[in-house]
Amino acid sequence: MKLTLHVWRQKNAQDKGRMVRYEVPNVNEHMSFLEMLDVLNESLIEKGEDPIAFDHDCREGICGMCGMMVNGKAHGGFKGTTICQLHMRHFKDGDELYLEPWRAKAFPVVKDLAVNRGAFDRIIASGGFITAPTGSAPDGNAIPVPKKNSDLSMDAAACIGCGACVAACPNAAAALFVGAKISHLGLLPQGQAERDRRAIAMVQQMRIEDFANCTNIGECTAACPKDIKLEVIARMNRDYLKASLAERPESMVDVGG
Amino acid sequence: MELKSNVPSGPIEQAWDKHKFELKLVNPANKRKYNVIVVGSGLAGAAAAASLGELGYNVQCFCYQDSPRRAHSIAAQGGINAAKNYHNDGDSVYRLFYDTVKGGDFRAREANVYRLAQVSVNIIDQCVAQGVPFAREYGGLLDNRSFGGAQVSRTFYARGQTGQQLLLGAYQALERQIGLGAVKMYPRTEMLDLIVVDGMARGIVTRSLYDGKIDVHIGDAVILATGGYGNVFYLSTNAKGCNVTATWRAHKRGALFANPCYTQIHPTCIPVAGDYQSKLTLMSESLRNDGRIWVPQQAGDKRAPNTIPENERDYYLERRYPSFGNLVPRDIASRAAKHECDEGRGVGPSGLGVYLDFADAIKRLGKHKIAERYGNLFEMYERITGENPYEVPMRIYPATHYTMGGLWVDYNLMSTVPGLFVLGEANFSDHGANRLGASALMQGLADGYFIIPYTIGNYLATAKPATLSADIPEAREAVSNVTCITQKLLNANGKRTVDSFHRELGKIVWDKCGMARNAPGLKEALGQIPALREEYWKNVRVLGANEEFNQSLEKAGRVADFFELAELMCIDALNRNESCGGHFREEYQTPEGEAQRDDANYSYVAAWQFRGAGISPTLQKEPLTFNYVHPSQRSYK
Numbered sequence: 001m002k003l004t005l006h007v008w009r010q011k012n013a014q015d016k017g018r019m020v021r022y023e024v025p026n027v028n029e030h031m032s033f034l035e036m037l038d039v040l041n042e043s044l045i046e047k048g049e050d051p052i053a054f055d056h057d058c059r060e061g062i063c064g065m066c067g068m069m070v071n072g073k074a075h076g077g078f079k080g081t082t083i084c085q086l087h088m089r090h091f092k093d094g095d096e097l098y099l100e101p102w103r104a105k106a107f108p109v110v111k112d113l114a115v116n117r118g119a120f121d122r123i124i125a126s127g128g129f130i131t132a133p134t135g136s137a138p139d140g141n142a143i144p145v146p147k148k149n150s151d152l153s154m155d156a157a158a159c160i161g162c163g164a165c166v167a168a169c170p171n172a173a174a175a176l177f178v179g180a181k182i183s184h185l186g187l188l189p190q191g192q193a194e195r196d197r198r199a200i201a202m203v204q205q206m207r208i209e210d211f212a213n214c215t216n217i218g219e220c221t222a223a224c225p226k227d228i229k230l231e232v233i234a235r236m237n238r239d240y241l242k243a244s245l246a247e248r249p250e251s252m253v254d255v256g257g
Numbered sequence: 258m259e260l261k262s263n264v265p266s267g268p269i270e271q272a273w274d275k276h277k278f279e280l281k282l283v284n285p286a287n288k289r290k291y292n293v294i295v296v297g298s299g300l301a302g303a304a305a306a307a308s309l310g311e312l313g314y315n316v317q318c319f320c321y322q323d324s325p326r327r328a329h330s331i332a333a334q335g336g337i338n339a340a341k342n343y344h345n346d347g348d349s350v351y352r353l354f355y356d357t358v359k360g361g362d363f364r365a366r367e368a369n370v371y372r373l374a375q376v377s378v379n380i381i382d383q384c385v386a387q388g389v390p391f392a393r394e395y396g397g398l399l400d401n402r403s404f405g406g407a408q409v410s411r412t413f414y415a416r417g418q419t420g421q422q423l424l425l426g427a428y429q430a431l432e433r434q435i436g437l438g439a440v441k442m443y444p445r446t447e448m449l450d451l452i453v454v455d456g457m458a459r460g461i462v463t464r465s466l467y468d469g470k471i472d473v474h475i476g477d478a479v480i481l482a483t484g485g486y487g488n489v490f491y492l493s494t495n496a497k498g499c500n501v502t503a504t505w506r507a508h509k510r511g512a513l514f515a516n517p518c519y520t521q522i523h524p525t526c527i528p529v530a531g532d533y534q535s536k537l538t539l540m541s542e543s544l545r546n547d548g549r550i551w552v553p554q555q556a557g558d559k560r561a562p563n564t565i566p567e568n569e570r571d572y573y574l575e576r577r578y579p580s581f582g583n584l585v586p587r588d589i590a591s592r593a594a595k596h597e598c599d600e601g602r603g604v605g606p607s608g609l610g611v612y613l614d615f616a617d618a619i620k621r622l623g624k625h626k627i628a629e630r631y632g633n634l635f636e637m638y639e640r641i642t643g644e645n646p647y648e649v650p651m652r653i654y655p656a657t658h659y660t661m662g663g664l665w666v667d668y669n670l671m672s673t674v675p676g677l678f679v680l681g682e683a684n685f686s687d688h689g690a691n692r693l694g695a696s697a698l699m700q701g702l703a704d705g706y707f708i709i710p711y712t713i714g715n716y717l718a719t720a721k722p723a724t725l726s727a728d729i730p731e732a733r734e735a736v737s738n739v740t741c742i743t744q745k746l747l748n749a750n751g752k753r754t755v756d757s758f759h760r761e762l763g764k765i766v767w768d769k770c771g772m773a774r775n776a777p778g779l780k781e782a783l784g785q786i787p788a789l790r791e792e793y794w795k796n797v798r799v800l801g802a803n804e805e806f807n808q809s810l811e812k813a814g815r816v817a818d819f820f821e822l823a824e825l826m827c828i829d830a831l832n833r834n835e836s837c838g839g840h841f842r843e844e845y846q847t848p849e850g851e852a853q854r855d856d857a858n859y860s861y862v863a864a865w866q867f868r869g870a871g872i873s874p875t876l877q878k879e880p881l882t883f884n885y886v887h888p889s890q891r892s893y894k
Contacts, residue, residue, distance in 0.1 A: 012806065030530040030643070038756070039533050045754045045798055045809065053808055055323060057496040059536045061637075062421055063327040081640065089643050110467060111806040114323075118444070121324050125436035129429035130388045134308040134706045137379075137386035141343060144397025154390040154415060157422060161326055185388050 001027045001093035005040070007052055008100045013108050013116075019098070029089040033076065034059060034066065036088055053112040061085040061225065064160030067167070068113045069100040074164035074223040082162065082225040102167035106174070106210040117163050119209040120177060127201030128181040130191050149187045156183035158226045166211065168223035175214035176221060178202050179232035182239055196243035203240050260513070260864060260879040263667040264368040269885055270351075273372045276668070277711050281718035288313035290722040293713065294461055294476040296448045296503050298325030300420075300698060301681030302482030303427035304705025310434030312710060317474055318431065319443045319463060321498055321811075326428040329484060329496040330701060333420025334541045335404060336412035337698040339377040344401055348409040350374045355886050356407050357696060360586075361661075361689020362838035362854065363888040364516070366862070366881065368668060369686045376707040377699050381413055383706055387426035391415050404543075404694040412695045417541065417633050423698055427705070447811065448503045449742075450735040451479065451510040451677065458507075458677035459725060462735045464743075466811060469803040471736055473727040477720060478676045478713055481507060482705065485660035485682040487520065489819045489826065490771070491763025493657035494526060494539045500815035501822050504664050504683050512672040513864040513877060515665035515685035517822065518830035521692055521839045522772050523658035524590035527641055528610040532760075537656040538641060540613075540634055542694060545583045545590070547618040547627065548651070550574050552611050556601035562612055562650045573597055578894055586891075588691055588839055588852070591655035595772045598654075605652045614650035655772060659697060661688045661839065662829075665864040665879070669712035670704060673864075676720065678713060680704035685862065690838025743803050746813045751796030755812045758793050759819070762786070766823050770830050775843040779831040783824065790820040825865055825874060832876065835859045849894070856888050 003024045010017030024040050031039070034056050041051035057065040061082040068083055070076040075083045078090060091097070099113060107115040157180075165176035182199055185191035191198075214233055221230045265276040283291065291314050295306040298320040306318040320328060340353040353374035358365055381399070385391065391413050392400040401410040415422040434440040445466040452460035452473070460475040486501035487493035508514045525540045551572045553565055574593055575582045585593075594611045597603060604610045619627050624647060628635070635646045642652070663685040670678050670686070681701040688696065725732075769782035793816070801807045836845045836852035837859070845853040862879040 028531055028533065031533055032535070032641075035533050035535050038535055042754050042756060045800060046752075048800065050800060051809060053806055057322060057327055057498050058329060058332050059497060060332055060538050062332050062418070063322070063329070063496060065322060065327050085637075085640055087641065087643065114806065117323055121326070121432060121435075121442075121444075124326075124429060125432040129433045130386065131433065132383070132386035132430070133311045134304075134383060134430075134710065135379075137382040140341070140381040140385040140391075141398050143385075145393055146397050147393050147395050150390050150393045150397075153388075154422075157390050157415075157425065158418065160421075161324065184390070188388050188390065190386055190388050 001029070001088070001091070003027050003036075003091065004096045006096070006098045007112070009052070009112055010109050012111055017109070027088050029087070031088045032059070032084060033086040033088065034084050053110070053114050055114045056084055059084040062160060064162040067102060067162045067164055069102070069167060071098050074168045075225050077223070080225055080227055102163050104166045104172035104211075106172065107163060107166065115163070117161070119211070120161050120163065120174070122209060123174070123178060123202055123205045124181065126205035127194070127198040128185070130185055131194060132190070143189050145189060153184050153187040156180045156187070156228065156232050159228050160226055162225065164223045164225060165220035165228075168219040170217060170219065171212035171215060173214040173220070174206050174209070174211040175233045175236065176224065176228055178206050179236035180228050182236045183232040186235065186239055195239060196246055199236065199239035199243045203236070258673065258866065258877055260665065260673070260877055261667060262366060262879060263669060264366070265668070269368060269371045272368055273375055280711055280715035283714045283718050285313060289315055291315060291478075291717050292317065292476040293478050293480065294474055295319070295480045295482065296461065297328065297482035297484060297683070298428070298431065299328030299330035299482060299484060299681065300424055300427055300701030301683075301705040302328070302480070303424065303431045304702050305480055305482060305680060305709045306440050307427060307430035307434050308706055308710045309713070310437070310439035313439070316434070316440040317443065317476065318440055319446045319448055321445065321447045321466065323444055325431055325442060325444065326425065328424060329499055330424045330698070331421045332496065333698055334417045334539070335543065336402065336414035336419045336695040337380065337423065338404070338411050338695045339381045339413060339699065340374055340411060341378055341381060343399060344410045346409045348411050352409065353377060353411065357687070357693060358689070358883070358886040359891070360691060360693035362691050362852070362891065363689065363856070363860070363883060363886070364519070364837055364881065365687055365689030367883060367885055372708070373687050373700060373703050376703045379707055380699060380702045384423055384426050387430060389415060389422045389426045407693070420698060423702065427702070449506065449739045449814065451507045451674070452732050452735050453510050453674060454725065454729065454731045457675045457720070460732060462732070462739050464739065467806060469805060469807065471739055473732045473736060475725050475727055475732070477717055477722060478678065480678045480680060480709065480713070481664065481683050482680040483683045485663070486819070486822055487657045487660050489763065489823050490657045490767050491759050492529065492534060492537050492767070494523065494537050497536060500818070502815050502818045504679070505818040505822055507664065507672070507674070507677060509867050511674045511867070512677055512679070513665040513866050514662070514825060515862050515864040516662040516690070516829065517826045517865070518770065518833060518840050519661035519690045519838060520657060521587065521659040521661060522591040522655045524587055524594060524655045525613065525653045526656035527638065528605055528652050528654040529607060538637070539656070539658060540638060540651070540653065542587065544613060544631060544634060547630065548583065548613040548615050549617060550583050550611055550613055552597045552602040552604060554602070558602075562604070562614070571602070580894060586691070588841065591772050592841060594655055610652040610654045612650035613653045615646060616650070619647065659692055661685065661690060661692055665862065669715065670708055671712070671716065676716060678709060680709060690840055742814060742817065743810065745794065746797065746799050746810065746817070747803065749795060749797045749799065751798050753796050754798060755809055755816050758789065758797060759812070759816045762789060762816070762820060762823060765789070766826065770827050773841045773843050774830045776831060779827045782827045783831070786820060786824045786827065793817070793820060828874065829863055829865065832863060833859055851892070854888070854890070860888070
């Protein structure tokens with residue numbers, strides 16, 4: 001099949017950027033979406049044109065490095081599928097596709113379709129962990145964890161940190177990402193000691209990073225390639241509220257919002 | 258050069274404890290005066306960086322991805338072994354040690370493997386404490402399953418995403434140290450050279466992938482945890498960015514490279530679909546518990562699988578290995594599939610595939626039960642191939658999955674360059690010639706959490722804190738080396754893309770130094786690889802400049818190193834006149850076609866010393882002795 005692509009080209013964070021049109025002939029239905037871009041890039045290099053920059057690594061839907069908007073939909077909009085696992089048999093001859101990077105103030109463009117998601121790392125660094133220095137752990141079976149909690153925790157822990165939730169959200173909020181981590185750790189007995197502190201620190205960092213507020217639209221969960229449920233946001237809000245009412249550590253200053 | 262393994266004397270059960278006591282300590286107040294560089298942020302790198310930060314060292318950690326959470330450890334599906342014996346089924350540290358030495362076909366260092374089995378139990382505790390949501394029983398205790406090469410249930414898992422969850426645990430511990438200021442993280446930064454001063458590793462040269470900036474980082478010790486080199490084959494189950502550059506450039510600065518020919522080919526991957534293919538996807542080997550592997554008896558039979566009658570099918574593993582059947586170890590299953598396809602009985606458009614059929618299992622257990630066991634894998638298969646494995650047999654073919662070879666290290670995980678430590682898949686130490694399932698995660702975390710924090714202290718206690726400036730001649734020379742490589746690649750201005758060369762190289766290595774090797778083929782490859790490498794430097798086309806985000810340039814430098822490594826792999830494979838584990842030399846097989854080891858002549862680690870471009874490397878041997886697990890012939894008939 002033959003496709004027409006309109007691709008966002010932006011040299012670096014300072015550049016204004018623009019859409020550029022490309023024709024891709026001979027697309028095979030068994031190719032992955034990224035392999036289709038590889039083929040286009042090979043032909044661009046042969047013609048002496050700058051290849052399109054896009055992030056990717058494992059190409060099996062688990063590392064969370066890839067991601068772009070296809071016709072306005074994060075990862076192309078197929079349920080439970082990252083763009084690296086999307087195959088061309090879902091498209092047809094003559095399709096016209098618009099490829100853009102994640103659009104969010106907190107994710108500045110690096111080049112073309114690649115963005116900087118360092119904000120997510122800083123949110124985790126602010127409190128998305130259980131403090132357990134190496135060597136200090138009791139036996140793994142010392143604290144039983146109800147299977148239901150463990151399963152729900154795993155559901156939330158499946159987040160790959162790709163950023164599709166932010167890109168899909170009209171507010172560019174990071175509530176699904178933060179909620180997923182708060183739920184993963186807050187559902188386990190090991191995560192209780194720091195539960196209040198974690199909720200406050202992570203929500204606070206989320207605001208510092210220029211993510212906007214969640215208004216319960218639900219685009220995030222629809223776009224999530226790992227089917228993280230909206231429920232994690234409710235859990236984040238509950239934990240945050242509860243922690244805010246309880247005594248707060250002195251070192252933490254709420255930046256408001 | 259004499260290779261000193263530094264294995265402690267005395268009974269193997271006490272070796273590590275005794276060694277830990279004898280290792281010198283760094284006073285807590287002095288730890289912050291030491292700068293430790295960690296390259297790589299997978300299980301080994303993130304665990305090491307976090308643990309050393311917790312101890313009080315000044316740590317700098319580097320990764321090429323945009324976040325340390327993305328390292329390829331994340332893709333491991335199956336599980337992690339630990340000798341917990343929670344199931345009362347006879348497991349023990351000794352049994353895990355025994356299974357691992359035997360599984361490695363008697364080509365690993367016994368003392369290292371024993372220590373790995375010992376600390377395996379601490380790893381599970383550590384990960385549970387970090388919040389890794391391992392699978393649990395209804396009573397709330399940890400669940401286990403069994404895996405290839407073992408008769409006990411010792412594999413801990415978190416659905417099909419064990420690697421992801423373990424890595425997130427290590428990543429979160431690392432981020433905590435970053436938040437506390439103990440670790441400084443450099444994402445999208447690639448190590449391009451090692452700085453050696455007076456014979457000791459004292460720093461690295463890096464390139465920022467954002468803007469091409471070249472920087473010098475000085476440290477008191479350098480830890481490489483940069484993974485394996487499976488991408489030398491171009492097509493593998495590795496992530497696209499996985500590369501050998503850090504270890505290879507350290508090798509060129511004096512670190513010996515051990516057993517490069519030991520590569521693992523996984524039998525159950527989705528076959529190649531076309532020449533645009535960029536990577537291969539693994540399907541968990543657990544599928545072989547219920548799937549039956551077959552090919553049509555008639556070569557060139559192009560009928561649809563469901564129309565081929567039972568008596569015209571060959572269930573070749575069940576026929577050749579009646580007692581193990583479809584559950585023979587990875588290396589044997591892979592070679593058998595290759596044999597069938599070489600004889601023309603392969604299936605699918607390319608003829609490079611065999612069927613993995615669930616029809617009988619569905620008939621016996623019902624579709625529901627199969628969905629419960631393998632639902633996510635069936636979904637993944639359908640997403641990639643567009644075929645429904647509940648109705649049509651899966652097509653599978655072997656693919657490169659893991660590399661057992663790597664930089665040579667002693668018992669302290671230190672390479673032949675003092676101050677340069679190597680952890681995880683990047684070193685050679687624990688898996689011998691073949692790795693068992695669920696052992697890679699175990700080794701990465703053992704090295705990072707429980708071994709390096711002790712052994713690095715001993716090294717640092719004997720060294721003085723760095724007072725070196727970034728402007729020393731050795732650093733300037735390394736920077737100029739890096740700049741020179743980059744300029745040469747950019748200036749070649751040839752006609753062919755980096756990927757086209759990488760594909761061609763990968764095909765040579767796969768054909769001649771893949772699942773089966775022979776002397777004439779290896780000699781041929783040793784002619785082809787240098788010729789292609791020469792063309793590469795003249796005819797590669799890398800557009801753009803160094804001073805920008807330039808993904809072609811990143812790839813170009815990595816492929817340049819794969820060329821040199823590929824040659825060493827073939828030299829090593831040609832030198833090893835025996836078959837063992839993942840290294841199968843067609844000349845050396847038993848009358849039944851099984852691997853024939855030669856313990857009298859090849860029971861050694863082959864560690865290669867770089868002597869300059871175009872000069873043959875020197876072979877250094879570390880003899881292997883087996884005082885506990887006595888070498889025997891593996892049989893699965």
